[in-house]
Amino acid sequence: xxxxxxxxxxxxxxxxxxxxxxxxxxxxxxxxxxxxxxxxxxxxxxxxxxxxxxxxxxxxxxxxxxxxxxxxxxxxxxxxxxxxxxxxxxxxxxxxxxxxxxxxxxxxxxxxxxxxxxxxxxxxxxxxxxxxxxxxxxxxxxxxxxxxxxxxxxxxxxxxxxxxxxxxxxxxxxxxxxxxxxxxxxxxxxxxxxxxxxxxxxxxxxxxxxxxxxxxxxxxxxxxxxxxxxxxxxxxxxxxxxxxxxxxxxxxxxxxx
Numbered sequence: 001x002x003x004x005x006x007x008x009x010x011x012x013x014x015x016x017x018x019x020x021x022x023x024x025x026x027x028x029x030x031x032x033x034x035x036x037x038x039x040x041x042x043x044x045x046x047x048x049x050x051x052x053x054x055x056x057x058x059x060x061x062x063x064x065x066x067x068x069x070x071x072x073x074x075x076x077x078x079x080x081x082x083x084x085x086x087x088x089x090x091x092x093x094x095x096x097x098x099x100x101x102x103x104x105x106x107x108x109x110x111x112x113x114x115x116x117x118x119x120x121x122x123x124x125x126x127x128x129x130x131x132x133x134x135x136x137x138x139x140x141x142x143x144x145x146x147x148x149x150x151x152x153x154x155x156x157x158x159x160x161x162x163x164x165x166x167x168x169x170x171x172x173x174x175x176x177x178x179x180x181x182x183x184x185x186x187x188x189x190x191x192x193x194x195x196x197x198x199x200x201x202x203x204x205x206x207x208x209x210x211x212x213x214x215x216x217x218x219x220x221x222x223x224x225x226x227x228x229x230x231x232x233x234x235x236x237x238x239x240x241x242x243x244x245x246x247x248x249x250x251x252x253x254x255x256x257x
Contacts, residue, residue, distance in 0.1 A: 004031045005038055006056070012049035013195050014042055015188070017056050024063035025055040027110040029084065031062075035114075036088040042097055049199035052191050053092075053118060054102040055111075058184055061103040061127065062111025067136070078141070085110060085142035089117035094214060096207035098198055102191040103127040104184060108166070113142035116151060119210065121177065122191045123169050124184040129177060132164035150217055151177050202238035203256035 001007070006017045016038045018025040025031075035053075042051045055061040073081065092099050092114075101107075101115040103123035108130045115121050115129070131140045131148060139145060140161065149157040152167075152175040160167060172178045182190040198206065208229040215222035233239045237257040245252035 002034045002038070004028075005034050007038060007041075009045075009048060011192075011196070012047060012199055013192055014038075014045070014048045014051040016051060016053045018054070018062055019056045021055075021057035021059070023066065024060035024106065025057070025111070026064055026066040027062055027085070027114065028066035028069055029081070032085050032088050036091060039088065039091050039095065039099070042095055042099065043091075048097065049203070050097055050195040051095075051099045052102050052188070052195070053099060053114065054188065054191075055104055058105060058126070060105040060111070061101070061107040062114055063106045064109030064111055064132075070136075082141035085113070089113060089143055092117040093119070094210075095119075096210060097203075098195065098206065098210070100191055100195060102187050103129070103178070104187055109133055109140070109144075110142050113140060113144040113147065116147040116177075117143065120179050121172075122180045122182065122187065122194065123172065123178045124187045125169055125181055126184060127169045127172070127178075127181075128166045129172050130164065130166040131161045132166070134162060135164045146217075151175070200254075202236070202242060202252075202254040204236050204238055205233055208233065 004018065004020055006019045008015045018031060020026060042048050098119045101118035101121040103115050103121055105124065105126055106128050107115045109132060112129045112131055131144045133140055145161065148160065156175060167177065169181050173181055180190060212222065212226045212229055215225045238254045241254060242252045
């Protein structure tokens with residue numbers, strides 16, 4: 001189905017794997033386009049409750065953009081390239097279903113930006129994050145300046161971007177860039193175990209949680225949005241089921257209605 005990705009749907013969890021291990025899963029225009037198509041499947045397929053984005057092999061999640069594609073680009077073409085990536089990454093960030101990065105190795109440049117566009121990140125002990133574009137005379141172009149600052153703070157983000165130095169897995173955990181560190185062998189199992197808990201909850205409430213949290217970084221009144229979305233939950237069957245199940249001391253059965 002895809003030239004650069006492999007996908008699998010198991011137990012309502014859709015795993016999207018960047019499948020260019022010989023190129024350390026570098027992001028070229030085909031990968032970006034196909035990621036957009038795969039994420040659209042997450043939006044459209046009712047059987048998908050959550051998704052994982054990861055990389056093939058054990059070395060890299062995605063080791064940056066494919067630099068060969070940069071040569072000879074004009075200013076306007078560079079901006080168009082950035083807009084293509086930003087569009088797909090915004091699509092990931094604003095999905096109403098959780099999309100989690102399982103970072104199995106290097107997540108550099110565009111790869112780090114892809115991981116940060118996901119709702120949260122779980123990584124292997126060998127993972128390393130970074131925005132080393134400065135060494136190419138560039139800056140991050142797929143949202144890295146904004147998301148890295150949001151996640152780890154201005155000082156740490158500027159040091160990482162201005163030096164090009166990498167952030168190890170333990171440092172990423174300390175900074176709050178990742179939620180969990182696990183072994184390479186257990187990475188997907190750990191990510192799926194977290195997602196199984198999440199997708200057992202009310203889908204409409206999950207979507208509203210994501211929208212409200214995203215408002216923190218947006219140009220909107222997050223408190224007003226939270227109030228609106230909280231109120232909307234009262235009109236759902238899931239809320240009625242959840243409260244009834246709590247009072248009756250049984251497990252709720254949510255149907256996304």
